[in-house]
Amino acid sequence: MQPTPFALERYFAVHEFTARYLMCSSDPESMSIADLLALEPGSADAFNNTWLGYTEYPGAPELRRELSTLYESIGTDELIVHTGAQEAIFSFMNTMLKAGDHMIVHMPGYQSHYSVAQALGVNVSPWMARESDGWSLDPDELEKLLRPETKALLICAPHNPTGYLPDRERFDAIVDFARKHGLWLFSDEVYRGLEHDPAHRLPAACDVYEKAISLGALSKSHGLAGLRVGWVASRDRDVLAAMNTFKDYLTICNSAPSEFLAAIAVRNTDALIERNTAIVRSNLALLDPFFARHREILEWHRPLAGTVAFPQLKQGGAERFCAEVLERTGVLLLPGTLLDHGDTHVRIGLGRRNLPDVLTILDNYLREHYR
Numbered sequence: 001m002q003p004t005p006f007a008l009e010r011y012f013a014v015h016e017f018t019a020r021y022l023m024c025s026s027d028p029e030s031m032s033i034a035d036l037l038a039l040e041p042g043s044a045d046a047f048n049n050t051w052l053g054y055t056e057y058p059g060a061p062e063l064r065r066e067l068s069t070l071y072e073s074i075g076t077d078e079l080i081v082h083t084g085a086q087e088a089i090f091s092f093m094n095t096m097l098k099a100g101d102h103m104i105v106h107m108p109g110y111q112s113h114y115s116v117a118q119a120l121g122v123n124v125s126p127w128m129a130r131e132s133d134g135w136s137l138d139p140d141e142l143e144k145l146l147r148p149e150t151k152a153l154l155i156c157a158p159h160n161p162t163g164y165l166p167d168r169e170r171f172d173a174i175v176d177f178a179r180k181h182g183l184w185l186f187s188d189e190v191y192r193g194l195e196h197d198p199a200h201r202l203p204a205a206c207d208v209y210e211k212a213i214s215l216g217a218l219s220k221s222h223g224l225a226g227l228r229v230g231w232v233a234s235r236d237r238d239v240l241a242a243m244n245t246f247k248d249y250l251t252i253c254n255s256a257p258s259e260f261l262a263a264i265a266v267r268n269t270d271a272l273i274e275r276n277t278a279i280v281r282s283n284l285a286l287l288d289p290f291f292a293r294h295r296e297i298l299e300w301h302r303p304l305a306g307t308v309a310f311p312q313l314k315q316g317g318a319e320r321f322c323a324e325v326l327e328r329t330g331v332l333l334l335p336g337t338l339l340d341h342g343d344t345h346v347r348i349g350l351g352r353r354n355l356p357d358v359l360t361i362l363d364n365y366l367r368e369h370y371r
């Protein structure tokens, strides 16, 4: 199996650690181990005493106990902890899909949602978000995409790269469709918790549908990408058994220090989410007037949740625009071509503390070059 290179990751491999300013990251502001340990006084000693042997295959019991509190109906044996959400996506595709199967995938999207399956010989139909309607999904389109060999429907909500979040009615319609046709609903929820208005939070798919697989991670809502902790939560026994078995050929078990720190993070979910949403909200307050000022160059649909937005470039190509901005200002943006979405859009990140400064640099650049 040889998946197409992950275009976004290859771009970050070149630029993430050399660009002066990042303005397209999807992970919010992170923190140090000391900052995290400070959330639980006394935990530093326990961390120092963490045993560095193998840990339990599906994840340390203590961590799975904490993770189960994020769901209504999920027990500790209905979770498998992985090395980032990425490993869990790879495992689901490899275990539950095979050549000739068909999957419907929310697009534009995160490349591993479709490239891994395609490399396995799975046929993928894009379910295109409607930009004109705030990047919304129309559940009425699903029946037209269905085939006899359709096995799974993949959604990402809150969505990367658009920041879209379906309302409860649409979400229920998606779940009803999956249930009616017996499909696995692979629900990427790694940005769940980062709703800009908490009233918009949706239930986890695994809590409302028995064949749903909810994907979680500490990389986004908690801002702890360096822990490399992700997980799946599901009540589907076949999925859990297959993914547990497959993990033996991936990382076997997780990193013991990361699992220790992850349990602290999950226990402090509310505080971490509040911290990260507060950063996003104050950045949005600056982005509103920025996009109003530059509406002839960039047009956005204000995101409803998460840490990214996907404005459309009204003049010229996105790749060239991003390359010029990087060269002249040191600000890294992400062209939509890397998300298989044509040369028309740019992804921006909303979750970093330095956004006010970086935005000023971009603002000055646009004023100078586009007037």
Ligand SMILES: Cc1ncc(COP(=O)(O)O)c(C=O)c1O
Binding pocket: 026, 083, 084, 085, 086, 087, 110, 156, 160, 188, 190, 217, 218, 219, 225, 228, 229, 230
């Ligand atoms: C929608 C989505 N799913 C999964 C991932 C992978 O997350 P992790 O870093 O935990 O592997 C990302 C990372 O950008 C993402 O945006």
